[in-house]
Amino acid sequence: MRIILKGSKVKSKLTEKVEKISGQNIFACYQCGKCSAGCPMIDSMDYMPNQAMKLLQMGAAEEIINSKTMWMCASCHTCSVRCPRDIDLSAVMEALRLIYLRTNVNKVEPSQIPEEELKDLPQIALVCNFRKMTR
Amino acid sequence: MKYAYYPGCTLKSYADNLESSVLAVAEKLGIQMEELPHWTCCGTVFSQADDDLVHQIAPLRILLDAQKVGAKKLLVVCSMCYNTLKQASLLFEKKPDKLETLNLFLDDEDDYLGEVEVVHFLQVLRDEVGIEEIAKQVVRPLTGLNVAPYYGCLLLRPQEVAFDEPERPTVIEEILVALGAEAIMDPLKVECCGSYQTVNNKEIIADRTRTIINSARSRGAEMIALDCPLCDFNLDFRQKESEKKYTDFFTMPILYYTQLMALAMGINGDIYGFDKHYVDPRPLLKEYELI
Amino acid sequence: MKIMEKNSSATEKEMKEKKPAEVEQAFISVYIMGKEHRVPFGLTIMKAMEYAGYRFVRGAGCRAGFCGACATIYRMKGDYKLETALACQTTALDGMYLTQIPFMPANKSVYDIEKLNPDINSILHLYPEIARCVSCNMCTRSCPQDLEVMDYIQAALRGDTEEAARLSFDCIQCGLCTVRCMAEISHYHVGQLARRLYGKYYSPTPRHLTERLEEMDEGKYDEAMDELVVMDKENLKKKYWKRDMEVK
Structure with a gap:
């Protein structure tokens, strides 16, 4: 992992936003790496959870928002x-997802799920997936 | 024991065999469950964002529905519904300002007063009925049947909602032992099945399912007993994908713990829905002369 | 929690207290797409807009509250609430901000009802977005037919087609629920699918209908039909007024 740190990056507002939405410090x-x-x-993640935290600490906004992790x-x-x-990491992930979703893009497009898949999926799967992956 | 009961959407369709077996077991044990006259979907996952109040409306409405019928305790069977409702009720307790905002938003409803306690069916079985009482009701012990319990995530995590030890829960084991079965200790019983990733990443679920089932099998389990309809879908139905992906994968029957309870209690009738499972549990149950 | 009592317009009250002759003289101010117009009191929203010079090409239909074409939104001056109504059924009041919704581009699944599998998740297959419902209840609040829209969507979500069909029975497909939905659900199309599924697969087949269809196939009414086809307008009118009607 190679990340170039710049003053503008470190001062990124993203970390602040994540802290605000997630309520975590x-x-x-x-x-310590226990989360990972x-x-x-x-x-299936590109950045491990502890790496994601480090990136956030460094204000590396783009890396984390464009990663698969959350x-x-x-x-x-x-x-x-x-x-x-005592950091609620899943709340941090939720905040990252929301920051992305609030730019009006869906991660999962309900209308694009193949019909043969939909036939199998119970509503419990769809409801929670759409809550996490759609705006 | 009388409870207001919230079933949740999936118990009315995909997991109707969970509901029917729960109701049969509850009747046998003298737990009266009265379904809320009006209810909506809980949202299945609790929104953890501090500023995302709109997703707290659904659980709040259900707590309001319970308040309307005068319930002090709301009994939930599905572990995802349990988690969402429990976390929401704790949020409203901890952050009354958020509750006030939502009460203002729901201007066509009464205010939610924050007095409904959300309880899970397993909690009632352990704390109200008692494991000994369950053992007394057993007429057809599941002797010799090797069952690995599987808890998944949302019964036990986060810590505030857990009614058992989050890392090492034992409540399903205790019930299984009371039923006469062998409870297999499997460290992966609290590992996530992949949850909602099943919609857009089913290959990952195929891997998770294979890992969890193989771990249980390597410890001598013949089947897995669980309580969450989504875990059931992932562990049972997604075995189809595991089979496709791994030629060395062998399927394993997945049952709800309440189905096993009903079997051991000698409850007959059309409550099991064994034909609804992807992996048919009937050959194994026949082997042990349980059906 | 009640924020405020529903805004009962003082103007409406005042108008009702006036004698008919005075009302005839009374004019009110409405704001159509922001521009003020003076229109006589007592017109419907639709007629008020026509009085002001607007012509409806779309967004108008039966003018009797049945077709659902004239779905509209408005706001009373000084109130924050965006109200929904049928333009042909609602009296225009002083201080109304008006506009018209000519068409709602709602998602509509294409299906062959004969080929659908009427299982418990069939609505969810065709409209997976109903899983996005957050129970905000805006749909129910916006319904000019006073239907419990949220409840029928929730019934559809849990696979209760019969309940969804029953609760949506009086839907006139105006689309106001869809306009207000934050989850982008096309409620009225979901309700229609539920009713179609219910009619096709769940409700018992009415015997009299089966018998009548058989009679038609056998040609029992061909002669009477041929007679109608060539009948002149006068006799048609006479026949129409003499038809069998339900006893009031």
């Missing part, structure tokens, strides 16, 4: 339960 994280160690979705999060709360610094 991003700078409380001391990189317990994350069931980590194989979309692969399944909101299982394992990280939040295990965090020794």
Whole structure:
């Protein structure tokens, strides 16, 4: 992972926004890595949860907003339960998703789900997916 | 024991065998469950954003529906509904200003006074009925049946909603032992099944399902007992994808713990819906002479 | 929580207290797309707009509250609430900000009702967006037919087609629910699908209808029909007024 830090980046408003929406203190994280160690979705993420926290601390807005990490999060709360610094990481992921979704773009387009898939899916799956992946 | 009961959408369709087995077991144990006369979808996931109040309206409406019938406790069966409603009720307790904003928004409704307690069916079984009482009702013990319990995420996490140890829960094990079955200890019982990723990333669910089922099997389990309809969909139905992806994968029956309870209590009738499962549990149950 | 009592316009009250002759003279101010117009009191929103010189090419239909074409939104001066109504059924009041919704580009699934699988999730297959409902109840509030729109969407979501059909029965497809929905659901098309599914797969087939269709196939009414086709206007009128009518 190679990230170029610039003054303008570090002063990014994104971290502030994430803290506001999630109600979490991003700078409380001391990189112990417990969140990443317990994350069931980590194989599908490009940045691990602890890396995402570091990026946020550095104000690397673009890297994190364009990453897969928050979309692969399944909101299982394992990280939040295990965090020794009491950071609710799944709330941080929620904030990142919302910052993206609030620019009026959907991550999952309900009308684009193939019909043979829809036939199988129970409403419990659709409701929570749309809540997390659509604006 | 009388409870106002919130079923949730999925218990009326995909998981109707969960509802029918719960109702049968509850009747046997003397738990009266009265379905709310009016209810809506809870939203299935709790919105964790501080400024996203619109997604708290759905759970608030349900708590209001419970308040309207004068319920002090609201009994929930689905663990996702439980999590959403419980977290919402805790939010309204902790942040009364948010509740006030929402009460103002719902200007065609009464104010929610924050007095409804959300309880899960397992909680009632353990704390109100008691495991010994369940054991007393067993007429057809599940002797020899090796069952791995699976809790998933939302019963136990976050900590505030958990009614059991989040990392090492035992309530389903206790019930299984009371039913005479062998409860297999599997460390992956609290690992996430992938949840809503099932809509747009079903390959990942195929992997999760394979990992969880293989772990249970390696410890001697013949089936998994769980309580969440979405975990059920992912662990049962998505085995189809696991089979496609991995030739060395062998399927495993997935049942709701209430189906096993009903079996052990000798409840007959059209409540099991075994034909609704992707992996047919009947051959295994026949092997143990349970059906 | 009640924020304020529903805005009962003082003008309406005043107008009702006036004698008919005075009312005839009374004019009110309405604002059509922001511009003030003086129109006589007592007109419907639709007629007030026509009085002011607007001509309806779309957004008008039966003018009797049945077709749902004239869905409209308005706001009373000084009030924050955006109200919804049928323009042909609502009296224009002093201080109304008016506009017309000529067409609602709502999502409509294409399906063959004969080929649908009437299972518990069939509505969800065709309209997955109903899973986005947040229970805000704006649809119910906006319905000029006073239907419980949110409740029928919720019934459809949980697979209760019969309840969705029953609750949406009086829908006139005006689309005001859809205009107000933050989840972008096309409620009225969902309700229509529920009623179609209910009619096709759930409700018992009426015997008299089956019998009548058989009679028609057998040609029992061909002669009477041929007679009508060539009948002149005068006799047609006579026959029309002499037809069997439901006893009042």
